[in-house]
Amino acid sequence: MTDTVKNSATADAVKRDTLKNTVLFAVVxxxxxxxxxxxGWNNVLFTINMGLISAIMALGVNLQWGFAGLFNVGVMGxxxxxxxxxxxxxxPATPGAFAAGGTGVLVAxxxxxxxxxxxxxxxxxxxxxxxxxxxxxxILIVGFFVFRGFLDPNVALIEDVNPAAxxxxxxxxxxxxxxxxxxxxxxxxxxxxxxxxxxxAAWLIxxxxxGLRSDYLAIATLGIAEIIIAVLKNEDWLTRGVxxxxxxxxxxxxxxxxxxxxxxxxxxxxxxxxxxxxxxLWVKVLYAALFAIVLGIIFWLxxxxxxSPWGRMLRAIRDNEVAAExxxxxxxxxxxxxxxxxxxxxxxxxxxxxxxxSQLTPGTYQPLRFTFLxxxxxxxxxxxxxxxxxxxxxxxxxxxxxxxxxxxxxxxYATSGMAEDNWLRLHLIDSAAQMRLMTMGIIMxxxxxxxxxxxxxxx
Amino acid sequence: MDFLNAIVALCNFVLIPGIAYGSQLAxxxxxxxxxxxxxRFSNFAHGDTMAFGTMVTILVTWWMQSVGISxxxxxxxxxxxxxxxxxxxxxxxxxDRAVYRFYRVQKAKPVILVIVSMGVMFVMNGIxxxxxxxxxQSFSDGPRFIISARDFKTLTGLDEGMSIxxxxxxxxVTAIIVVALLFWFLNRTRAGKSMRAYSDNEDLALLSGxxxxxxxxxxxxxxxxxxTIAGTLYGLxxxxxxxxxxxxxxxxxxxxxxxxxxxxLGAIAGGFVIAFSEVTxxxxxxxxxxxxxxxxxxxxxxxxxxxxDYKFAVSFVILLIVLLFKPTGLFKGQSTT
Numbered sequence: 001m002t003d004t005v006k007n008s009a010t011a012d013a014v015k016r017d018t019l020k021n022t023v024l025f026a027v028v029x030x031x032x033x034x035x036x037x038x039x040g041w042n043n044v045l046f047t048i049n050m051g052l053i054s055a056i057m058a059l060g061v062n063l064q065w066g067f068a069g070l071f072n073v074g075v076m077g078x079x080x081x082x083x084x085x086x087x088x089x090x091x092p093a094t095p096g097a098f099a100a101g102g103t104g105v106l107v108a109x110x111x112x113x114x115x116x117x118x119x120x121x122x123x124x125x126x127x128x129x130x131x132x133x134x135x136x137x138x139i140l141i142v143g144f145f146v147f148r149g150f151l152d153p154n155v156a157l158i159e160d161v162n163p164a165a166x167x168x169x170x171x172x173x174x175x176x177x178x179x180x181x182x183x184x185x186x187x188x189x190x191x192x193x194x195x196x197x198x199x200x201a202a203w204l205i206x207x208x209x210x211g212l213r214s215d216y217l218a219i220a221t222l223g224i225a226e227i228i229i230a231v232l233k234n235e236d237w238l239t240r241g242v243x244x245x246x247x248x249x250x251x252x253x254x255x256x257x258x259x260x261x262x263x264x265x266x267x268x269x270x271x272x273x274x275x276x277x278x279x280x281l282w283v284k285v286l287y288a289a290l291f292a293i294v295l296g297i298i299f300w301l302x303x304x305x306x307x308s309p310w311g312r313m314l315r316a317i318r319d320n321e322v323a324a325e326x327x328x329x330x331x332x333x334x335x336x337x338x339x340x341x342x343x344x345x346x347x348x349x350x351x352x353x354x355x356x357x358s359q360l361t362p363g364t365y366q367p368l369r370f371t372f373l374x375x376x377x378x379x380x381x382x383x384x385x386x387x388x389x390x391x392x393x394x395x396x397x398x399x400x401x402x403x404x405x406x407x408x409x410x411x412x413y414a415t416s417g418m419a420e421d422n423w424l425r426l427h428l429i430d431s432a433a434q435m436r437l438m439t440m441g442i443i444m445x446x447x448x449x450x451x452x453x454x455x456x457x458x459x
Numbered sequence: 460m461d462f463l464n465a466i467v468a469l470c471n472f473v474l475i476p477g478i479a480y481g482s483q484l485a486x487x488x489x490x491x492x493x494x495x496x497x498x499r500f501s502n503f504a505h506g507d508t509m510a511f512g513t514m515v516t517i518l519v520t521w522w523m524q525s526v527g528i529s530x531x532x533x534x535x536x537x538x539x540x541x542x543x544x545x546x547x548x549x550x551x552x553x554x555d556r557a558v559y560r561f562y563r564v565q566k567a568k569p570v571i572l573v574i575v576s577m578g579v580m581f582v583m584n585g586i587x588x589x590x591x592x593x594x595x596q597s598f599s600d601g602p603r604f605i606i607s608a609r610d611f612k613t614l615t616g617l618d619e620g621m622s623i624x625x626x627x628x629x630x631x632v633t634a635i636i637v638v639a640l641l642f643w644f645l646n647r648t649r650a651g652k653s654m655r656a657y658s659d660n661e662d663l664a665l666l667s668g669x670x671x672x673x674x675x676x677x678x679x680x681x682x683x684x685x686x687t688i689a690g691t692l693y694g695l696x697x698x699x700x701x702x703x704x705x706x707x708x709x710x711x712x713x714x715x716x717x718x719x720x721x722x723x724l725g726a727i728a729g730g731f732v733i734a735f736s737e738v739t740x741x742x743x744x745x746x747x748x749x750x751x752x753x754x755x756x757x758x759x760x761x762x763x764x765x766x767x768d769y770k771f772a773v774s775f776v777i778l779l780i781v782l783l784f785k786p787t788g789l790f791k792g793q794s795t796t
Contacts, residue, residue, distance in 0.1 A: 071570055073577075144764075152760075212782055214570040215501040219712045220782070223775035226709060234768045367705070368584065372577055379574065434588035441581025445558055448575055 021387060021456055028395045035402060042277075045284035047401055048394075052291035053353050055393030058377040059295075059302055059386060060345030065375075066384035066458065067311060068338040069318035071214045074205070074221030076370035077228035078343045081201055082194030082350025083360045084232060087239060089190035090248045090355070091171035092180035097161045097237075102169060104154030105237065108147055115143025158237040168240045173249065184249040191294065191351045198347025199340045201228065206339045211332055225367060232362035239362060246359040252286040255279040287356060294352065295390070298345055302386045314338060315384075346374075368437060373400060376444045382454025391456055399443070400436055407435035460617070465750035467619040471608070472746065477731075477738040479627040479696055482634035485730025486689035487707065488714035489641065489723055490682045496658040496721040497678040498559070500572035505686060505711065507583035510704035511550055512687025513694045514591050516543030517598045524600065533629070534601050540691055547683040554579055555679050563675070580705075587701045596699045601625060619746075626696040637688055638727060641681070645723065650677055658721065706771070710737070713774035717781045719788025728789055733774050741767040 032051070036044035057075065064070040119139050126132040159167045173180040201224075209220040232239045239245060258264045258279035268278030305311045317324040317331050325331050354360050373396065381392020411432050415425040447454065487509060494502040502508075519539035523529070530538050558579060562572055604610075605628055608620025645651040650673075657664040657674045665671060690704060697703075714733045718725025743761035752758070765772065781788060 069570075071573070208779055208783065215573050216716070216782055218503075218573060219501065219709070219716070220775070220779060223709050223713075223771060223778065226706070226771040227769070227775060230768050230771060234766060366702075368581070372581065375574070375577060376581075431589045431592065434585055434593065436585075437581050438585025438589065441578045441583075441585060444578035444581065445575065448571070448578060449558075449561060452571075 021391075024391055024455055028391060028398065032394065032398050035398070039405075042280055042284070045281060045288060047398055049284060049287050049291060049356060050353075050401075051394040051397045052288065052295050053349050053356070054374070054377060054397040055390040056291075056295055056298055056349040056352070057346050057374045058381060058389035058393040059298055060342045060349065061374050061378045062342075062381075062383060062386060062389040063302060063305075063345065064338060064342035065378060066389070067306065067314045067318065068335060069214070070210075070335060070339055070342070071218045072221045072339065072342065073218045073367075073371050073375070074223075074225035074228075075346050075374050076365055076367050077221075077225030078198040078201065078346040079350030079353065079370050080225075080228055080232055080362065080365050081197045082191075082347035082352070083354035084239060085194035085197045085347070086187065086190045086248055086351045086354035087245045087360050088171045089193050090173055090180075090187050091245060092173040092175050092177060094161055094166040094168060094170035095177075097158050097166065097169050100161055101154030101157035101237070104150055105158065105169075108150035108154065111143070111150060112147040115139060115147060118143070155235075155237045166240075167243070168237050168245075181247070181249045181254075184251045187249060187251045187355045188290075190355065191348050194351025195344035195348040198350070199344040202340045202343035203336070206336045210335045210339060222367070222371075225371060229362060229365050232360075232365075239360060242363050244359055244361045244363075248354065248358045248360065250355060250358060251290065252283050255283055258282060291352060294348065298348070299386055299390065306386060373440065376440050378454075379444055380447050380454055382456040382458060384458030385454065385456045388454050388456035388458075392454070395455075396440070396443075399439065403436040403439045404433050407439075408432035461750040464617055464619045465747045467611075467615075467617055467621045468746045468750070471619065471621040473735075473738050473742055475621075475623060475627055477735045479624075479630045480738065481731035481734030482630050483689050483693045483696065483730075484707075484710055484714045484734050485727040486634055486637060486685050486692070487711040488718065488726035488730050489638075490685040490689065491711055491715040492718070492720055492723060492726040493678055493682050493685070495715070497654060497674060498563070498572070500569045500576065501712065503573060503576045503708065504554075504580040504583055505682075506705045506708040507580050507587065507701075508547065508551060508683065509686040509690030509693075509707065510587045510699075510701050511583050512543045512547030512683065513690035513699055513704070514543075514587050515546035516540055516687065516691045517591065517596055517694070517699060519543065520598045529600070532601050532625075534599050534626070534695055536598055536600075536691055536695055537629070540688065543691060544684045544687045547687045548680050550583070551679045551683045552676065554583075555675065584701060584705065591701075593701055596694075598699065599626060599695045619750075624696070626692070630692045630696055633688060633692060637685070641685075641723065644681075654678060709771055709778075710734075710774040713778040716778055717788055719790035722788065722790040725788050725790030732789075733777060736777055737770045737773045740764045740773050741770050 032047050033044060035047070057079065060078075061072065061075060064072050119136055122132065122135050122139060126135060158169060161167060173183055173186055175181070175183045205221065205224050209217055209224075212220065233241050235241065236243065255276075256279075259275045264279065264282075265275045268275055268282075271278070273281065313324070313329055314334060316327075317329060317334055321331055377392035377396040378389055379392070380396055381390070382388030408429060411428045415422070415428055418425040487505070490508075491502060491505050494500070494505070516536055516539045519542040520534075520536045523535050523539055528538065529535050558575060559572065562575060602625055605623045605625055606614075606621065608622040611622065612618070612620045643651075645655055653664065653669045654674050654677060656667070657669055657671065661671075664674075690699075693704075693707070710733050714729035715726050716729070717732050718727065718729030741763065743763040745758050745760070745762045748758050748762055
C-alpha cells in the first residue's frame with residue numbers, strides 16, 4: 001500500500017517535471033520564433049543554428065562542471081581548436097607548401113615533443129637534487145633551440161608560398177583550389193576531428209593541471225585558452241593567423257547553386273518563396289538538421305552517462321572527493337576522463353561553428369563570448385542537468401542576440417524626449433551594444449542568488 | 460665602450476620597463492592576494508575592478524583638463540586618482556553588500572564565490588564599456604620623458620640611448636609609497652593587525668572579538684584603492700583599454716600564486732618575477748649581444764626567445780611550474796592543493 005502511494009507520488013512528480021520542462025522549452029522556442037515576426041525568418045534560423053551549437057558547448061561544460069565539479073574556463077581554447085580542425089580538414093593543401101617546409105615543420109614539432117618527453121622522463125627517473133635540475137635545464141634549453149632552429153626557416157618557407165592568398169599549409173581536402181568546394185561533405189569528418197584535437201589538448205592540460213584546487217584549475221585553463229588563441233593568431237603557416245582562412249567548404253549546398261537549379265526554384269515557388277529567400281532559408285534549415293542530429297547524439301550519450309554507474313561515480317566524487325577515494329575510486333583518472341570528454345564536445349561544437357561561418361577568424365575569439373557566456377548557459381539552465389544545459393544554450397544565445405537591438409530600442413525610446421543631437425542620448429544609443437555583457441552578468445548573479453539550481457534542476 | 464652600450468641597451472629595454480611593469484603587477488597582485496586571504500576566494504573580477512577605478516580616474520582627469528586644473532609637469536591623472544579610488548570603493552562596497560555578503564553568511568564553498576565573481580566581472584566589464592566604450596583611451600599629459608634617448612646620447616656620447624619615461628618613474632615612486640603604507644597599516648595599526656589575525660585564523664579572530672564585517676569592509680576598501688592605483692599606473696604607462704585589463708588577470712594571478720597566495724610580500728616578489736620573465740623572454744636580445752660578442756659571432760637573427768604575442772604563455776608556464784612543484788609559492792602562502 002505504502003509502496004503504491006510512493007510510486008504514484010513519484011510518478012506525479014515526474015509528470016510535473018515533464019510538464020514544467022515542456023513549458024520551459026515551449027516558452028524559449030516561442031520567444032525565438034516570435035522574434036521572427038520582427039526580425040525575419042532568416043534571423044530565427046540563424047539563432048536556432050547558433051542555439052544548437054551553444055547547446056552542445058553547454059553540454060560539454062555541464063559534463064565537466066555539472067557531473068564532476070571541474071571548473072574549466074578555457075572553453076574558448078577548445079572551441080578554437082575545433083575551428084582549426086575545420087581548416088585542417090576542409091581546405092585543400094596549398095600547392096608546393098608542404099614540399100617547401102612541411103616536413104621540416106613536422107620534424108621540428110616532433111623534436112619539440114621529444115624534448116618534453118625527455119624532460120618528463122628525466123624528472124621521473126632521476127633522483128631529486130641539483131643534478132636533476134641541471135639535466136632538466138640542459139634538456140629544455142638545448143631542445144628549445146634545436147626546435148626553433150628547425151621550425152623558423154621552414155615556417156618562413158611555407159609562408160613565402162603565395163602569401164597574399166595562402167601562405168599556409170592548407171588542409172587535407174583532396175580537391176584543388178578550384179574544386180575543393182565540391183567535397184563539402186568532408187566537413188562532417190572535421191567535426192569529430194575537432195573533438196579529437198580538443199581532446200588531445202585537454203589530455204595535455206589535464207595531465208598538468210588537474211588535481212590543483214578548483215580555482216587554480218580555472219586560472220590554468222584561462223591561461224591555456226589565451227595561449228591557444230595566441231597560437232592560432234601567430235602561427236601563420238598553420239592558420240594564416242589574423243589574415244583569416246575564408247571559403248571553408250560546407251556540407252550543404254550553396255545558395256547560388258540552388259538558385260540555378262530549376263527544380264529547386266520550382267519547389268520554392270510552390271511553397272511561396274522567391275528563389276533567393278528560399279535558398280538562404282533552405283541552407284539554414286539543412287544546417288539546423290545536421291546540428292540537431294549532432295546535438296541529439298551528444299545529448300543521448302550524456303544522458304546515458306549521467307544515469308550509468310560511471311555517472312553516479314562522478315557525482316559521488318563531485319560531492320565528496322575524500323569519501324569516493326576511500327571507496328577505491330581513482331579520482332584523478334576520472335577527472336582526467338571527464339575533462340577530456342567535455343573538452344572534446346566543445347571542440348566538436350567549435351568545428352561546427354567554423355563550418356557554419358565558412359571562415360576561421362582567430363581575432364574574433366573573445367573569452368567573454370566563448371567561455372563565460374557558455375558558463376552563463378550552464379548555470380542558468382541548471383548545472384548537472386543535460387536538458388537544462390540545452391535550454392540554457394538556446395535561451396542565453398537568444399538573449400545575447402536580442403539584448404543589443406532591444407537595448408537600443410529601449411534607450412531610443414527612453415531618450416526620445418531629448419534633442420536629436422544631445423550628447424547623452426548619442427552616447428547611450430552608441431553604447432547599447434555593450435549592454436549585453438551587463439545583462440548576462442546580472443542574469444547570472446540573480447540565478448546564482450535566487451535559483452542556484454537553475455531552470456531545470458538536477459534530480 | 461661596447462660593454463657600456465650593452466648595459467645601457469639592457470637598462471633601456473629590459474630593466475626599466477621590467478621594473479615599471481613589475482610594480483604595476485605587484486600592486487594588482489596585492490589586491491588579489493588580500494581578497495584571497497580575507498575573503499578566501501580568487502576574485503575573477505579584479506581586472507575589471509581595476510578597469511572601473513581607472514575609468515573613473517580618466518573621466519575626472521578629462522574634466523580637470525577641460526577646466527584647466529593641472530599638476531604642472533606631472534600627469535593630471537595623479538590629481539584625479541583619489542576620486543577614482545573613491546568611485547571604486549563605492550562600487551566594490553555596493554557589490555559586496557548586494558552580492559558577496561549573501562554567500563559569506565551562507566558559508567558557501569569558495570568555488571561558488573569564484574563563479575559569482577565571474578558574474579560580477581561581466582557586470583563591471585559591461586559598466587566600463589557602457590560608460591567609456593571598448594576603445595583605447597589615452598589620458599596621460601605633461602612631458603613624456605624625463606630623459607629622452609637623444610638627450611642621453613648627447614649627454615654621454617654613447618651609441619645607445621636610454622630613455623626614462625615620466626610614467627615609469629611615477630609608477631615606481633607610487634608603488635614604493637603604496638607598499639610602505641600598506642605594510643605599515645598591516646603591521647602597525649590595530650585594524651591591520653585584526654585583518655591579519657582574521658586571515659590567519661578566522662575562528663580565533665572571531666573569539667577575540669574582531670568584527671568580521673568590519674574586516675571585510677576594510678579589505679574591500681584597500682583592495683579598491685590598490686586596484687585603482689595599479690590600473691591607473693598601467694594606463695598611464697601604456698594605455699587604457701577595457702579588454703587589456705581583463706587580460707591582465709592572468710599575469711596578476713600568476714604573480715600572486717608565485718609569491719604565495721595570501722602573502723603580501725610574496726605578491727610583490729611575484730609581480731617582479733612575472734614581469735622580468737615576460738620582458739626578458741620576449742625581448743630581442745640582438746641589440747645587447749651585438750655589443751658583447753666578437754664580430755664573427757654576432758647573431759644574425761633577433762635572438763628573441765619567443766614572440767611578444769606569447770607573453771601570456773610565460774606567466775602561464777611559471778604559474779604551472781609553481782603550482783606543480785612548490786604549491787605554497789616563494790613566500791609560504793596558503794597551500795594551493
